[in-house]
Amino acid sequence: MKKWIIWTAVATLAVAVIVHIVTLAVIPNLIMQAAMSKMPANVLLKGSKTTAESRSVVRPCPDLVYSIVSYDLSQGPLLFRAQVPVDNYWSVAAYAANSDNFFALNDTQVKSNPVEILLVIKDVSCPDTGKALVVVAPGEKGLLLVRHLLVSDDKLEALVEIQRQASVSMGCPSP
Amino acid sequence: MKKTGEFVMAGLVALVLGSVIGVATAIWGCDLAMGATSIRNGAWETNLTVGSVGTDPYTRATTAIHFLLALNQSETLYYGAYRDDDGNLLNGKYTYRIEGGPLDARWWSITAYGADDFLIPNDLDRYSYNMGNLAYGPDGRYVIYLSQEPHEGNWLPLGGLRSFSLTLRLYNPKSSVRDNPAGVQLPHIVKEAGK
Numbered sequence: 381m382k383k384w385i386i387w388t389a390v391a392t393l394a395v396a397v398i399v400h401i402v403t404l405a406v407i408p409n410l411i412m413q414a415a416m417s418k419m420p421a422n423v424l425l426k427g428s429k430t431t432a433e434s435r436s437v438v439r440p441c442p443d444l445v446y447s448i449v450s451y452d453l454s455q456g457p458l459l460f461r462a463q464v465p466v467d468n469y470w471s472v473a474a475y476a477a478n479s480d481n482f483f484a485l486n487d488t489q490v491k492s493n494p495v496e497i498l499l500v501i502k503d504v505s506c507p508d509t510g511k512a513l514v515v516v517a518p519g520e521k522g523l524l525l526v527r528h529l530l531v532s533d534d535k536l537e538a539l540v541e542i543q544r545q546a547s548v549s550m551g552c553p554s555p
Numbered sequence: 556m557k558k559t560g561e562f563v564m565a566g567l568v569a570l571v572l573g574s575v576i577g578v579a580t581a582i583w584g585c586d587l588a589m590g591a592t593s594i595r596n597g598a599w600e601t602n603l604t605v606g607s608v609g610t611d612p613y614t615r616a617t618t619a620i621h622f623l624l625a626l627n628q629s630e631t632l633y634y635g636a637y638r639d640d641d642g643n644l645l646n647g648k649y650t651y652r653i654e655g656g657p658l659d660a661r662w663w664s665i666t667a668y669g670a671d672d673f674l675i676p677n678d679l680d681r682y683s684y685n686m687g688n689l690a691y692g693p694d695g696r697y698v699i700y701l702s703q704e705p706h707e708g709n710w711l712p713l714g715g716l717r718s719f720s721l722t723l724r725l726y727n728p729k730s731s732v733r734d735n736p737a738g739v740q741l742p743h744i745v746k747e748a749g750k
Contacts, residue, residue: 384561384562384565387562387565388565388568388569391565391566391569391570391573392568392569392572392573392576393573394569394573395569395570395572395573395574395576395577396572396573396574396576396577396580397577398573398577399573399574399576399577399578399581400576400577400578400580400581400584401612402577403577403578403581403582403616404581404584404585404612404613404615404616405612407581407616407619407620408615408616408618408619411619411620411623412619412623415623415624430674430682431674431680431682432673432674432675432676432677432680432682434673434674435673437623437624438620438621438622438623438672438673439621439622439623439666439668439672439673439722440673440674441664441666441683441724442666442674442682442683443662443664443666443683443685469661469662469726469727471626471630473624473626473630475624476608478615479606479615479618479619479623479624480606480607480608480610480615481606481607481608481624481625481626481627482608484626484627484629484630486630486727488727518608523624525624529662529726531687532687532688
């Protein structure tokens, strides 16, 4: 009887440790997967003004208008191209499948306008990247999120125009 | 045969009990680790590893649950507040004042969220105040009122919610903030007496 209790306690502890570690590793991936599954892959979705109806991602910022891409680099690189507003906060950030923010670039850091970002996975390269900033993603899937600051409602039209000009395409930049 | 049955039973107990303990301690560990690694500044707290690649598994899991797609601190500093200056949990049945001055960042804003981590629905569609749309006093300072009933001045409606929290975002914070996240002067959150 005593042996049975000791065996159960040891096995319970072992299972608890394994489940503990697995749970922590799985939570971010599951949540990201749930977010990505709501979007078509490699399509730039352009959101509108953030309101209480905006419920795709927790804690949205009401001062921002978002655009988002669920990227899948299994078929090749993704080229993101956008006009960057002058004197107004703008940023693009890339997230891995485990939710890590592995890249961010804001309007004050861009070297050319429009800006081009070539998202690739390790060991994949393009013969000619042109002006594009090459960013290596840690995995094939994740999210690319663009933030446009909406200073006031009367600036919404101009912001939407900037947002409209952004695009994504699969493959290397044309030489 | 009896012995085999006992070991199978023990295995099942270990599997079920171990799984429950494993999941429960992981969730509990997230809260504990976030609390331990967060930097406090008055009623506010921030975690400098939120969103970053090198963060620990607990912070990563908590970030995914409550702050998915947060920017890393080189781009934005996030402060959260779940309590007032006296350490009491924020409660929508009371009126609060957020009192402060300008913050040293390119852009900053204060937003109220419900317990579900989403914006609080209200007729005015007003969810936040930022450095650009606040009404300031002659001394350059501001007061934001948080309440269910309308209030003069900068008013953030709490809808009918009891439980809520605040997020202070500082986009491109200056070095005075980045280098001293625990000491920089942040807004006070004060519960109005008798309300």
